[in-house]
Amino acid sequence: MAFLSRLRIGRNTSNGAPRSRRIPALIFWSPLALAFGNYFWTVKLISGRSMQPTLNPDSSLWRDFGLFDKFSIRSRHAYQRGDIVAIVSPEDPRRMIVKRILAIEGDTVRTLPPHPDPEVRVPVGHVWVEGDDSFHTDDSNRLGPIPAALIESKLSNGAYGGNFEFRP
Numbered sequence: 001m002a003f004l005s006r007l008r009i010g011r012n013t014s015n016g017a018p019r020s021r022r023i024p025a026l027i028f029w030s031p032l033a034l035a036f037g038n039y040f041w042t043v044k045l046i047s048g049r050s051m052q053p054t055l056n057p058d059s060s061l062w063r064d065f066g067l068f069d070k071f072s073i074r075s076r077h078a079y080q081r082g083d084i085v086a087i088v089s090p091e092d093p094r095r096m097i098v099k100r101i102l103a104i105e106g107d108t109v110r111t112l113p114p115h116p117d118p119e120v121r122v123p124v125g126h127v128w129v130e131g132d133d134s135f136h137t138d139d140s141n142r143l144g145p146i147p148a149a150l151i152e153s154k155l156s157n158g159a160y161g162g163n164f165e166f167r168p
Contacts, residue, residue, distance in 0.1 A: 040071045042153065044086060046098050068153035077148065079127070080104070084155040087129065090143055096152065099129035099139055105148075115141045127151070 046064045068086055072078040079085060081101055089095040103109045105124045111117060112134055122128050126145035131137025140146060 038070070039074065040069075041156070042068050042070060044068050044096070044098070044153075066155045067157065069156040070153040073151055073153055079148075079151060079154055081107075085129070085151050086153045086155075087146060088150045088152055090146060090150060097138065098155075099131055099137070101127050102130045102140070103128035109140075112141045115144075120145065125149070 043065055046066060066084075073085075079101055081104060083101045084098060085101055086096050086098050089097050103122045104127055105122050107128070108119055108121050109128045110119055112130075120128070122145050125148050127148050128140045129146055130139040130141065134141075
């Protein structure tokens with residue numbers, strides 16, 4: 001029963017540091033957290049059907065979220081065919097779209113409707129992106145080749161579903 005004497009049931013316990021120490025810590029850590037999210041990695045909520053079945057595999061109310069790597073895109077422009085990337089929408093710069101890179105500059109792509117040409121050669125400084133569900137996506141088949149400068153980040157490792165189940 002000696003171990004029960006170490007429990008603090010009913011005793012006055014503090015729930016953390018006093019407020020006078022928490023505020024300076026908050027002031028110190030907030031800019032670091034902001035810089036981390038702006039320049040290195042960020043967590044994004046992924047909604048919509050365009051990347052099904054890879055992301056948001058069912059049509060439930062749960063959405064997937066993923067850890068997106070900004071640093072490798074900003075510093076090294078490290079993207080390749082097959083990467084899932086977050087892109088600033090060419091139509092609305094306030095909106096982000098998540099798509100898979102299908103082709104990079106110099107590649108030739110067979111297009112799908114509604115694109116007017118049967119094949120397109122991706123110009124220098126551009127990528128061709130498509131959603132995994134070709135029937136529910138606004139991608140390069142409608143928008144054309146996307147400037148690589150609009151790539152904001154890429155999905156690193158995988159995504160987590162609303163039930164916190166990891167999917168590579």
